[in-house]
Amino acid sequence: MTYAFSLDILSVVIGFLAGGLGVLAIFMPKLARIKEGQTYMQQVFDQLAQDSLRKSQEQFLHMAEEKLKQSQKDSSYDLEKRQKAVADMVDPIGKSLKEMENKIETLGKAGAGLDAQLKTFAQDQRFLREQTQSLVSVLRNPTARGRWGEMQLQRTFEVVGFIEGVHFTSQKAVQADGNTQKPDFIVALPNSMQIIIDVKTPLDPYWQMVDEAGTQSEGTATIEFRKKIRDHLKALSAKDYWRQFDSPEFVVMFLPSESLYSLAVSQDPALVEEALRANIILASPTTIMGLLRVVMYGWQQQKIAEEAKTVAVLGSDLYRRVSIFGDHMTKLGKSLNAAVEKYNDSVGSLDQGILPVLRKFKDLQVQTGGKELPDAALVDATTRLVSAPELQPDFINNVTALERKS
Numbered sequence: 001m002t003y004a005f006s007l008d009i010l011s012v013v014i015g016f017l018a019g020g021l022g023v024l025a026i027f028m029p030k031l032a033r034i035k036e037g038q039t040y041m042q043q044v045f046d047q048l049a050q051d052s053l054r055k056s057q058e059q060f061l062h063m064a065e066e067k068l069k070q071s072q073k074d075s076s077y078d079l080e081k082r083q084k085a086v087a088d089m090v091d092p093i094g095k096s097l098k099e100m101e102n103k104i105e106t107l108g109k110a111g112a113g114l115d116a117q118l119k120t121f122a123q124d125q126r127f128l129r130e131q132t133q134s135l136v137s138v139l140r141n142p143t144a145r146g147r148w149g150e151m152q153l154q155r156t157f158e159v160v161g162f163i164e165g166v167h168f169t170s171q172k173a174v175q176a177d178g179n180t181q182k183p184d185f186i187v188a189l190p191n192s193m194q195i196i197i198d199v200k201t202p203l204d205p206y207w208q209m210v211d212e213a214g215t216q217s218e219g220t221a222t223i224e225f226r227k228k229i230r231d232h233l234k235a236l237s238a239k240d241y242w243r244q245f246d247s248p249e250f251v252v253m254f255l256p257s258e259s260l261y262s263l264a265v266s267q268d269p270a271l272v273e274e275a276l277r278a279n280i281i282l283a284s285p286t287t288i289m290g291l292l293r294v295v296m297y298g299w300q301q302q303k304i305a306e307e308a309k310t311v312a313v314l315g316s317d318l319y320r321r322v323s324i325f326g327d328h329m330t331k332l333g334k335s336l337n338a339a340v341e342k343y344n345d346s347v348g349s350l351d352q353g354i355l356p357v358l359r360k361f362k363d364l365q366v367q368t369g370g371k372e373l374p375d376a377a378l379v380d381a382t383t384r385l386v387s388a389p390e391l392q393p394d395f396i397n398n399v400t401a402l403e404r405k406s
Helices: 002-139 142-160 203-211 220-236 258-267 271-276 283-365 393-405
Strands: 168-170 174-176 180-182 185-188 194-200 251-254 280-283
Touching: 002 203, 142 168, 142 185, 142 194, 142 283, 174 220, 203 220, 203 258, 220 251, 220 258, 220 271, 251 283, 258 271, 258 280, 258 283, 271 280, 280 283
Parallel strands: 194 251, 251 280
Antiparallel strands: 168 185, 174 180, 185 194
């Protein structure tokens, strides 16, 4: 039984194998065709996939190219905007830097010029200091001090408009009581009066007082300065210039420095009153300027009065001359009228007594040489006589008589 069962199984197996081989024999061609179809489909699919991929790539590339162009365009526009924005920000800075550069250059030039000016100023200061020291040394000489004061006053004369020899004289010597006096300046007034001006320059005590200001010797220097001024005052008052000159009873004592005058008055308050009692007028460059301007005004008024008098004389003479001229014109007009009358009488005689006889010669065929007798015309115009009373002979005679009496 066991063997029979094994055969059955084997038969079944063989049957299956045979059936399988039959099935394979049937389906192998179909499988081959299916496989070929699969291969073809695979090729078609691959071709379609490749075409689709290529189109996708082309579309992608086209889109990428468009995007790139748009991006480049946007980037270019943004770049222009950024460049413009940067330029707008940078231009003012550039201009400011250029202006700063110009200013720095100008400051450099100005600094160079300032340096040169400072050097020149230092040289001028050195020169001024040397000249000042020289001037101080010179002014320590009494003669030089006096000459300096006279130059100051003479400069004031020039500023006012005075002319030497006309409005003032300097160093004019006069004899008084056997002594020779020579005032510094004599100012002439319009009414033949004179003002005497004496220049005093007490610089030694003044410099001593200034140098010793704030020291223990200041009081001594002040006393010495006041004493020197009062000594000048007394010496000038004792000369009595107004007795030798046609002058008011005072003399002008001129201090050629405002500081000198101010210090003298401030250190000695009674100095001005003392000077007035001594017939002395203290004057500084400022006060003497006022006095001289008053004198110049008087000269100007006198000149105006003299010119007015000259104009009056010339006007009177011109009036007389015009009157005489009018008399001559009247006589000339009368003479012209008489000449016209004589001319008209002559024309009448020619027309009535001579021409009629001459015309008879022409009627008698007398040879006249082709000449015609002239037609004489009367003159109707008459001259216009001068009627102004100032130009009449009687008035002229009266004016002449008055002038002779005056």
